[in-house]
Amino acid sequence: MRILIVGGSGFLGRELVRQCATEGHVVAATYLTRPGTAAGVTWLPLDVRDRGAVAGLIGAFGSDVVINAAFRQPDWATTAVGAAHVAIATSANDTRLVHVSSDAVFSGEAITYTEDCVPDPVTPYGAAKAAAETAVRVTNPAAVIVRTSLIIGDGDSSHEALVRSLAVGGMRGILFTDDVRCPVHVRDLAAAIVELACSDRAGIHHVAGADAVSRYELGCLIARRDGLDSARLPFGRRADAGLRGPMDVRLDCGRTQPHLATRLRGAREFVR
Incomplete structure (x- = not known):
């Protein structure tokens, strides 16, 4: 299968590239400023904000599947408009699309969210992700939208670096x-995305970890795993800090997990 990974040089993108190449797919991956280092992969420069460039690249590569993992948190043009460009191009080329979204589309008011919950974002990033979902659903109805949560690795994610510092x-x-999410391991997330890409599934799927943990609890788990003193981690309540944004957002993956061979582990299991 020919797979194009948009945003292949990012944290999730690199793992998607690795798994797709390992499984024997023909893989191309895009980057904005610097290509990845995976061997046997075609690295292609792309700014998803350029509609013509997106259309030209997707048309030229002749993908069976495009996985869009590109985003920039403060940039509406990349996260929302860029996603629309990818959706339009895949639809025009009759190409299967898997779009990666986020639990940021929810306010946290309901705490637990299933796939049929209506987005109610309260931050600019959440609004951009919700707009991207709308563009994908309207433009390419057969696409898969994967909502996920805080992505963790084996020491190489930004949150893990923050905890160590x-x-x-x-x-x-x-x-x-009081800032609660369902962290997911990057390997589990990538494996689930590849499964969905190779399936006949469509629509919204939640792919997050099995455990709902606060950022502080997650930090303690990471610190102990890395041999650091978790007692030194500063903690407090987001409610007291006056920061705008969702606090407790839990993605219910009960409808998606039965369709996956990949088991979505919880942070208490995968952070060791």
């Missing part, structure tokens, strides 16, 4: 005790 006093900050 806080634990050794390298930077100032707070891990919130």
Whole structure:
């Protein structure tokens, strides 16, 4: 199968590239500023904000599947408009699309969210992700939309780097005790995405970890795994900090998990 991974140089993108290449697919991956290093992969420069460039690349590569993992949190044009460009191009070329979305589309008011819950974002990033979902559903109805949560690795994610820095006093900050998510391991997430890409599934799917944990609890798990003193981690309540944004957002994956061979582990299991 010919698979194009848009945003292949990012944290999730690199794992998608690795797994797709390992499974023997013909893989191309795009990057904005710097290509990845995976061997046997065609690296292609692409700015998803350029509709003509997106259309030209997707048409030229002749993909069976496009997986869109590209985003930039503060940039509406990349996260929302860029996603629309990818959706339009895949639809025009009759190409299967898997679009990666986020639990940021929800406010946290309901706490637990299933796939049929209506997005109610309260941040610009959440609004951009919700707009991207709408563009994908309207433009390419057969597409898969994968909503996920905080992505963790084996020490190489941005959240893990933050925890290590806080634990050794390298930077100032707070891990919130009331900011709850369902962290997912990047390998589990990528494997589930590849499964869905190779299936006949369509529509919204939730792919997140089995455990709902606060950022502080997750930080303690990471610190202990890395041999650091979790007692040194600064903590507090987001509610007291006055920061805008969702606090407790839990993606219910009960409808998606039965369709996956990949088991979505919880953070208490995969952070060891």
